[in-house]
Amino acid sequence: MKKYNVAIVGATGAVGEKLIQLLEDSSIAINELHLLASARSAGRKLIFNSQEVTVEETTESAFKGIDIAFFSAGGSITQKFHQAARDSGAIVIDNTSAFRMDPNTPLVVPEVNPEALRDHTYLIANPNCSTIQMVAALKPIEAAFGLDRVIVSTYQAVSGAGLHALEELEEQTKAVLAGEEPKANILPSGGDKKHYPIAFNAIPQIDLFSEDGYTFEEWKMMNETKKIMGLPNLKIAATCVRIPVMSGHSESVYIEVEKDGVTADEIREVLKDAPGIVLQDDPSTQTYPMVITAVDKKDTYVGRIRRDVDNPKGFHLWIVSDNLIKGAAWNSIQIAEKMIEMALV
Known part of the structure; x- marks a missing residue:
């Protein structure tokens, strides 16, 4: 060898x-x-x-x-x-x-x-961490049923911004719990004009703002997805949000498939044996992906799969993965x- x-x-x-x-x-x-x-x-x-x-x-x-x-x-x-x-x-x-x-x-x-x-x-x-976990889940669906549209909202961990951001989250959390004013010097982006505390907060900005009101992080997700999946005409939009979680990104993803008559069970069946994917989807037992069970794991976890109530070709998924590991x-x-x-x- x-x-x-x-x-x-x-x-x-x-x-x-x-x-x-x-x-x-x-x-x-x-x-x-x-x-x-x-x-x-x-x-x-x-x-x-x-x-x-x-x-x-x-x-x-x-x-x-x-x-x-x-x-x-x-x-x-x-x-x-x-x-x-x-x-x-x-x-x-x-x-x-x-x-x-x-x-x-x-x-x-x-x-x-x-x-x-x-x-x-x-x-x-x-690729970008948030892109990796999404395309890993979407590829088997696209291969089986085609893919026309993707709308993703992310809930991204602070570790994606580096070790100093993690340290700041810890310091801010301690300050808030002690009744003190938290100090912010890093998020949402170290190079931007204003900084906001992430402790007990959700910041709808990751990286700097670019054209059309999207951030660079959002453009990364949109452009990288098209390149990786070989779908230059894919309709896709992203909203990327930083939340006070140490590690592990979560994503709410809405997709529209091309094939008629697809069911949520068929999507589950495709994902069940997909490489690198772990299906966790049983509402009757409250089984679904969560950061606390995905951290330090190599897989991407998918659950909450359901058809859209208005569009028969639309489906909703919840995707979770460790951004420092698989991401x-x-x-x-x-x-x-x-x-x-x-x-x-």
């Missing part, structure tokens, strides 16, 4: 830490693991397979001999170092938005569009596993 030299860029971040943990469970045979981060994090010791690994500074020379490089340190770092990694012969699997909509870069969810990996030029983009680290590892399986690396 071939063994691979693997690098993680952003190893000390929230997704980087998950990558280290999940690589221990993956099918990738690792020869050497290189943990890369900023200069201020260099020298830290992290644990992989019960062994200490010293964090190194991310430099262009750090990719020499690397076969697979996972990038999860922000788009600017990807832009700065991706070419050096590729020139060294490494397959770059990027967890930022830097290349997701680049027409020459595959955007991949392995359960949905693995064949897109064959078109790689040593660079594969990992980021695990999907990246699955991409690498699939590339190895397809003899692409």
Whole structure:
């Protein structure tokens, strides 16, 4: 069995830490693991397979001999170092938005569009976390019944905004419970003019506002879904909301299928055996997906499936997944596993 030299860029971040943990469970045979981060994090010791690994500074020379490089340190770092990694012969699997909509870069969810990996030029983009779980659930439905329209409202965890946002949520929660005024410096977007507390709140803005009143997060969901599913004419709209949950994204999704006469039971039957999907849908026993049971799991959970009361082709679904696992680290590892399986690396 071939063994691979693997690098993680952003190893000390929230997704980087998950990558280290999940690589221990993956099918990738690792020869050497290189943990890369900023200069201020260099020298830290992290644990992989019960062994200490010293964090190194991310430099262009750090990719020499690397076969697979996972990038999860922000788009600017990807832009700065991706070419050096590729020139060294490494397959770059990027967890930022830097290349997701680049027409020459595959955007991949392995359960949905693995064949897109064959078109790689040593660079594969990992989709947005909220997009990944939705398309994983929608693909088997689209394959069976066609798909004409999608309207999604998200309930996204604070961990999607990084470790500092999580720390701020904890501080704000303590302040509110102590009767003090919570301080907000990060959400809804660190680069925007105003910041609002997330503790005991729901903020209908993730990322900056773009054209037509949609945020960049919403445009990501809409554009990425079309690209991944190969449906450029799909009618889709998104509203993305941040809620005071630590980890785990939830989504209320309305779809309209193309085929006549489809029933909710038929959709359940399709999802029951779909790869990476766990069906949790029994109202009589109050069985449905929840964040508290999905966190730290690799699957995407689907429930509350019901036909729309007015449109016979319309259906409602509730989709939950861990945004740091399937929404980021695990999907990246699955991409690498699939590339190895397809003899692409």
